[in-house]
Amino acid sequence: MVDSSTPAVTAALVEVSADGVAARAQRCTVDARAHGELLAPQVDAVLADADARPADLAAIVAGLGPGPFTGLRVGLVTAATMGQVLGIPTYGVCSLDGIGHPAAAGEPVLAASDARRREVYWAVYDGAGQRIAGPNVDTPAVAAERARDLAVTVAVGDGAHRYADVLGLPVREEPRYPDALALARLAAERIRAGAPGEPLTPLYLRRPDAVAATGHKPVLP
Amino acid sequence: MADEPLILGIETSCDETGVGIVRGHTLLADALASSVEEHARFGGVVPEVASRAHLEAIVPTMDRALREAGVTIADIDAIAVTSGPGLAGALLVGVAAAKGYAVAAEKPVYGVNHLAAHVAVDTLEHGPLPEPAIALLVSGGHSSLLRVDDLAREVTPLGSTIDDAAGEAFDKVARLLGLPFPGGPFIDREARAGDPAAIAFPRGLTAPKDLAGHRFDFSFSGLKTAVARWVEARQRAGEAVPVADVAASFQEAVCDVLVGKALDACRSSGIDTLVIGGGVAANSRLRAMAEHRAAKHGVRVRTPRPKLCTDNGAMVAALGSHLVAAGVAPSRLDLPADSAMPLTVVSV
Numbered sequence A: 001m002v003d004s005s006t007p008a009v010t011a012a013l014v015e016v017s018a019d020g021v022a023a024r025a026q027r028c029t030v031d032a033r034a035h036g037e038l039l040a041p042q043v044d045a046v047l048a049d050a051d052a053r054p055a056d057l058a059a060i061v062a063g064l065g066p067g068p069f070t071g072l073r074v075g076l077v078t079a080a081t082m083g084q085v086l087g088i089p090t091y092g093v094c095s096l097d098g099i100g101h102p103a104a105a106g107e108p109v110l111a112a113s114d115a116r117r118r119e120v121y122w123a124v125y126d127g128a129g130q131r132i133a134g135p136n137v138d139t140p141a142v143a144a145e146r147a148r149d150l151a152v153t154v155a156v157g158d159g160a161h162r163y164a165d166v167l168g169l170p171v172r173e174e175p176r177y178p179d180a181l182a183l184a185r186l187a188a189e190r191i192r193a194g195a196p197g198e199p200l201t202p203l204y205l206r207r208p209d210a211v212a213a214t215g216h217k218p219v220l221p
Numbered sequence B: 001m002a003d004e005p006l007i008l009g010i011e012t013s014c015d016e017t018g019v020g021i022v023r024g025h026t027l028l029a030d031a032l033a034s035s036v037e038e039h040a041r042f043g044g045v046v047p048e049v050a051s052r053a054h055l056e057a058i059v060p061t062m063d064r065a066l067r068e069a070g071v072t073i074a075d076i077d078a079i080a081v082t083s084g085p086g087l088a089g090a091l092l093v094g095v096a097a098a099k100g101y102a103v104a105a106e107k108p109v110y111g112v113n114h115l116a117a118h119v120a121v122d123t124l125e126h127g128p129l130p131e132p133a134i135a136l137l138v139s140g141g142h143s144s145l146l147r148v149d150d151l152a153r154e155v156t157p158l159g160s161t162i163d164d165a166a167g168e169a170f171d172k173v174a175r176l177l178g179l180p181f182p183g184g185p186f187i188d189r190e191a192r193a194g195d196p197a198a199i200a201f202p203r204g205l206t207a208p209k210d211l212a213g214h215r216f217d218f219s220f221s222g223l224k225t226a227v228a229r230w231v232e233a234r235q236r237a238g239e240a241v242p243v244a245d246v247a248a249s250f251q252e253a254v255c256d257v258l259v260g261k262a263l264d265a266c267r268s269s270g271i272d273t274l275v276i277g278g279g280v281a282a283n284s285r286l287r288a289m290a291e292h293r294a295a296k297h298g299v300r301v302r303t304p305r306p307k308l309c310t311d312n313g314a315m316v317a318a319l320g321s322h323l324v325a326a327g328v329a330p331s332r333l334d335l336p337a338d339s340a341m342p343l344t345v346v347s348v
C-alpha cells in the first residue's frame, strides 16, 4: 500500500485475510518536498520489517489522490512499476477516503487535505463512512458551504486543521493524513475476489497550468 | 558478448519517455513515447503536461522495450535513470519509476547525468570513446562544451550558453517564420533551398573582446533578435520574407559558432576526438560543417545517428553500461531528481 497524495509519504505492508485486514509493517514520513526520495526506501523498509520479499506481494493498493501533482505521481508510478514487474494487480482508492472513511462515526464528516493556492481537496462522508460528495478542489469557504448543505458536523484532515477558522467546524485530531490500513480495507473486497487490476489514474482535479504561446512580440520600436 | 552486463535505461527529463536496453555497447531496444504534439500549440514544452504524459507512458514503453530486446526484467543487471538536469517534475516520474522497478526486481539503480548520457550514446554506434575527448551537446534545453577525461567519473564543463539554448533559438526563429514547433527539422528543411550567405547574421561571442571572458560560451539571443529585426523590417516594407534564405542564413550562423568553438576547444587542448550530441546534432548542416572543418584540423568527429541524438532511453542505458563496466558503485535508493544537476557529476 502506498500513498503520496499529502505531505505524508506512506508505505505499508498489509495482510488481507478472509476475516480481516492487518498491518504487518508501516512507515510514514511527513515531508512535503521529498516524496521522490522517501517512498522507495520506505517500501524497501516495510518489506524488510515484515521479513518479506517483493515476490511475496499479491496486490498493490495506491492512493489516487487528489493531491499536489508532483508528489502524487511518485506513489502512483511506484505502484504501477512494481505491479508491472511482479505481475500483480494494482488497485486505486481515493486518498480522501483514507481520511474520511475511518473518521466517520454516525454523523456526516468533511475530509479535507491541503491543495495549496489557498484551496482544499475535499469530500463528504455519511455516518457510515460512505463518500456522498467529492472529491473536489475548492476554496475552504466553498467546501464549508457544501458541507453545511450536507449537514456535516465535524471536519478531519490536515486541510481541515489548516483552514479550521474558515470551515467553522470542530476538527477531529485523527486521521490527519490518509490512513494506510483504511485504504487497504477499502480495496480488500477486490483483493479477496481477485478482481482484475486497474490502471492507476491520478485524481488531478485541476488542469495543467499551460499558457498558450502568444503571438510574436515585435522587437522594432 | 552474452556475459556483458544487460542494462536498462530510463529517460524522462523533458518531453520524451524513453526506455532503452543495451548489452555492453550493443543496442537491443530503444522504445520511445513523445508528448511533443501536446506541447506544439503552446510553442514550447509545458512541464506539467510532460509529467502527466510520462506517468501514462512509462509502463507501456517499458513493455515495448522488453519485448523489442526479447528479455525480461529479471534478466537485467542494472537500471540507469536520468536524475538530472531537466524538468523537475518530469525527472521525478522517471526516477520514481526506476526505483519501483529496482525495488520490485531487486536490482541496483544508477542515477545518471543526462548530458553525460548524450556523450555515452555514441559508444553504441562507434564503440568505446577515446579519452580525453571534447563533447558539444546542443538541444532545446542545453548548449554545452565539455572535456571528457573519464566518461565514468570526470567530465569538465568548458562553456555553455549564457542565454538561449541552441535548440531554443531554432524554435523561436521557426515561430517567427511561421514554421511549426519544434523548429529544428523545419528550419533544416527550408534551409536546403536557401542561400546561407544571403544575410550576414551575427555570430554571438566570437568578437575578440568577448573571447577573453567567453571563449567557449555561446549566446543565441542576439542572433534571434537580429533575425526578428530583419524579418520585421521586410514585413513593414510590405516585402515578402524569403523564408528559405532566412532559415539558411540563421542556421549557418548557429552552426558556424558551434563548430568554430568546438574545434577551438579541440585545438587548444590538443584533443583530436569531438563528439556531438543532443537534438540539434540531428541538424544536417551542423553534421556536414563539423565533418568538413574538423577534417582540416585532423579532428575526428563522432556523431550518433539522428534518432540517438535526440533524448532517448538508449543513451541512459549506454552510460549505465559504461558505469557498470568501470566498476562505479550504484546510487542509493533515496537518490533525488536534481533539475540543476551539475555537469561534473556523472552519477549520484
Ligand SMILES: [Zn+2]
Binding pocket: B114, B118, B139, B141, B278, B279, B310, B311
Ligand atoms: Zn537532451
